[in-house]
Amino acid sequence: MKDFWSSLALWSGRYHGKPGQAHKAIPGLTPALFPIWLALFRGTLADIAPSPQVAAFLLERAERVAASLKTGLNPGGRTCP
Numbered sequence: 001m002k003d004f005w006s007s008l009a010l011w012s013g014r015y016h017g018k019p020g021q022a023h024k025a026i027p028g029l030t031p032a033l034f035p036i037w038l039a040l041f042r043g044t045l046a047d048i049a050p051s052p053q054v055a056a057f058l059l060e061r062a063e064r065v066a067a068s069l070k071t072g073l074n075p076g077g078r079t080c081p
Contacts, residue, residue, distance in 0.1 A: 008061050019065070020072040031070040038066055 007015035023029055041062050049055035 008065070009058060020069060023069050024072065029073065031073055034066040034070055038062060 003012075003014040004017070004019065006012040038059075042059060045055040045058055049058065
């Protein structure tokens, strides 16, 4: 997880995995769970982000990740809520 976020936020290149495949392997994972995950992420950022700008930067990336993973979980290509 540290390598993933380091690569995502700092462009460190530390993460070399395949997040889509990793998430597809989680039993019971559905697109409906992503808004819950994002709400938890927002709360964590409110507690630990060093500034509102950093929080916004990380949240924007988390929202992109969620959208990408939701698309990957929906093989028909339809947009998931």
